[in-house]
Amino acid sequence: MSEEAITLKHLTVAYQSVPVLWDVSLGFKKGKMTAIIGPNGAGKSTLIKAMLQLIKPLTGEVAFSLNDHQMAPYKEVKQQVAYVPQNSSVDWDFPTTVLDVVTMGRYGRLGWFKRAKKADKEIAAQQLAKVGMQTFADRQISQLSGGQRQRVFLARALAQEADIYLLDEPLAGVDMKTERIIMNLLHELVAEGKTVIVVHHDLQTVEEYFDEVVFINRSLMAAGSVSSAFTDKNIEETYRTDQNVGERSAQP
Amino acid sequence: MLVEIYLIAVVVALACSLPGVFLVLRGSTMLSDAITHTVLLGIVLAFFVVNDLNSPFLIVGATLVGVLTVWLIETLQHTKLLSNDSAIGIVFPLFFSIAIILITRYAGNVHLDADSVLMGELAFAPFRRMTLFGMDFGPKVLWSMLIILIINVLFITFFYKELKITTFDPGLAAALGFSPVFLHYALMTLVSLTAVGAYDSVGSILVVGFMVGPALTGYLLTHRLKRMILITLITAVFNSLVGVKAAFVLDTSIAGMIAVVTGITCLLAFLFSPSKGSIQAIRNRWKQRKNLKKQAASSHIKS
Numbered sequence: 001m002s003e004e005a006i007t008l009k010h011l012t013v014a015y016q017s018v019p020v021l022w023d024v025s026l027g028f029k030k031g032k033m034t035a036i037i038g039p040n041g042a043g044k045s046t047l048i049k050a051m052l053q054l055i056k057p058l059t060g061e062v063a064f065s066l067n068d069h070q071m072a073p074y075k076e077v078k079q080q081v082a083y084v085p086q087n088s089s090v091d092w093d094f095p096t097t098v099l100d101v102v103t104m105g106r107y108g109r110l111g112w113f114k115r116a117k118k119a120d121k122e123i124a125a126q127q128l129a130k131v132g133m134q135t136f137a138d139r140q141i142s143q144l145s146g147g148q149r150q151r152v153f154l155a156r157a158l159a160q161e162a163d164i165y166l167l168d169e170p171l172a173g174v175d176m177k178t179e180r181i182i183m184n185l186l187h188e189l190v191a192e193g194k195t196v197i198v199v200h201h202d203l204q205t206v207e208e209y210f211d212e213v214v215f216i217n218r219s220l221m222a223a224g225s226v227s228s229a230f231t232d233k234n235i236e237e238t239y240r241t242d243q244n245v246g247e248r249s250a251q252p
Numbered sequence: 253m254l255v256e257i258y259l260i261a262v263v264v265a266l267a268c269s270l271p272g273v274f275l276v277l278r279g280s281t282m283l284s285d286a287i288t289h290t291v292l293l294g295i296v297l298a299f300f301v302v303n304d305l306n307s308p309f310l311i312v313g314a315t316l317v318g319v320l321t322v323w324l325i326e327t328l329q330h331t332k333l334l335s336n337d338s339a340i341g342i343v344f345p346l347f348f349s350i351a352i353i354l355i356t357r358y359a360g361n362v363h364l365d366a367d368s369v370l371m372g373e374l375a376f377a378p379f380r381r382m383t384l385f386g387m388d389f390g391p392k393v394l395w396s397m398l399i400i401l402i403i404n405v406l407f408i409t410f411f412y413k414e415l416k417i418t419t420f421d422p423g424l425a426a427a428l429g430f431s432p433v434f435l436h437y438a439l440m441t442l443v444s445l446t447a448v449g450a451y452d453s454v455g456s457i458l459v460v461g462f463m464v465g466p467a468l469t470g471y472l473l474t475h476r477l478k479r480m481i482l483i484t485l486i487t488a489v490f491n492s493l494v495g496v497k498a499a500f501v502l503d504t505s506i507a508g509m510i511a512v513v514t515g516i517t518c519l520l521a522f523l524f525s526p527s528k529g530s531i532q533a534i535r536n537r538w539k540q541r542k543n544l545k546k547q548a549a550s551s552h553i554k555s
Contacts, residue, residue, distance in 0.1 A: 016332065075429070091419075094419070096480075104420070112412075112414065
C-alpha cells in the first residue's frame, strides 16, 4: 500500500517575484497520516494552499488519486478534499452559531444556490458531537476558546465527508484535551482508509502521531516514513536556515 | 407630496442598507465610501457621451467606474507597496476630484451641479415624475430605487449561503468552489448601482451613511446573520421616517437629518446593546471587580 493520494511534480510557488516554494516533487501516501514540518516561513501553509489551488503555482502540477479518479486536477475532486485553515484566518465575531459554521462543511456538496437541508444540519450536529461540542451548537462563535474553535473547524471538515483531509496547524495553541480529541479523530479517519495531511509544529510528537513525515524549508528537504526519515540529520538540515532567526529556540 | 417623500426615503434607506450588511461584516465600509464617490466620475463621463441626464447609460457608466475603483484599489494593494487604506486614499480623491473638475468646468449649466451631487435633495425628488402614455406614475426616483431594492433583495436571497461563507471564511469558500472574487465583485457592482440610484435623493456624501449605519446598528444588536439583516432593515425604515419628520419640523436637509438620526441610533446601539454594548461591558467589569473584592476579603478572613 504505497499508492499516492496526492502527487506533486516540480511545484514552484512565488509571491510577487519571490519564490516561496522551489521545485517540490513529492507524493502523499494514501491512507496514511503525514506531517508537514519545517521552520516558520518555510512555506508549509503555502504548500497546502497551492495543492488546493488557493494560490496559483508558478509552475508544476498537483494531481489527486482517489477511488474513482486517477491523477485528477483539484477541481474534479474538490468535494473529496476537506481543508481546515488556520483558525486565525477567519473573523470569529461573525454573527453566526457553532452549528452553522459546521454546516458550512456541507456547502461544497450542496453547490451554488441550494440551501442546507435538515439532513445536512443533522450530519453537522453528529460531527459536532464527535468533537465533544454538541452542547455548544447554538452558541455564538465569538464565545469559544482557541481549542473549541479548532474542534469546530475539525467538525466542519468532518461534515464534508471527504477522502483527503488537509489541516493547517490544527494543534496550534490548543489545550491538551483538544489535542487528544483531534488526534484520536484523525487516527480514526486513517483507520477508515482516509488520507490525512497535517501541518505540524511540535517536533516532539511527530513520532507518536504520524506515519509519514515531509520536511519543508522553501524546498523539499526530506520525506519518507517517520521511522526512516525522522532523523536528527534531517531535522538539523531543515531547521538550519531558519527564515525567522530565533524561531527555533521558541519551539519546544 | 409628503407621503411621496416618506416613501422615497424608506425605499432608498432599505435599498442602501441591504448591501451594507455585508459591507460591515467584510470590513469594506471604506471601500464602499470610495465607490459611492467615484461613481460620480462614471455619471459625468457617460453624460458627456450621451448628453442626456435621464439616460440609463449613466447608470451603466457609473457602475463600471465603481467596479474599476475596486479593481484599481485592490491592484495597488496587491503590490504590497502600500496598505489598503492608502490605496483607497489615492484612488478615491483622484477619481472624485476629476469628476468635480469636469462638472464645474463643463457641466455647470445643466442639472449636474456640484451641490446637488454632493448633498442631494430629497425634497425636490417628487418633482421629477414618471409619466407613461400621459399618465403620472409618481416620482421617477421612487421607481428606480424600487427596482434597485428588488435587485438587492434577489441577490441576497439567491446568494445568501455564498455571501455568508465567502465573508466568514474566504479560504474554505474558495476551496469548496465558491469564488470569493466573483462574489466580492458582484457585491461591489450592487454597491455601485445602489449608490448611483441614491445619488439624486441623498447625494454622494451621505450614501455611505445609509449603507453602513443601519447595518452597524444591526451588527451591534444581535449574534445571528438573519436577525442582523432584519434589524438592519427595521432600523433603516425607522431612521428614514424619523429623519424626514425631523427635517420638516426643523426645516432642514432631509438626507442630512436622516443621517443624523442614523448616527444617533447607531450610537444608542453602541451604548445600550445587551450583549456588545459598552455600558454592559462597564457593568460586567464592575461586577467582576466587586466579586473579586468579596473573594479576597473572605479568603483574608479565613486565613
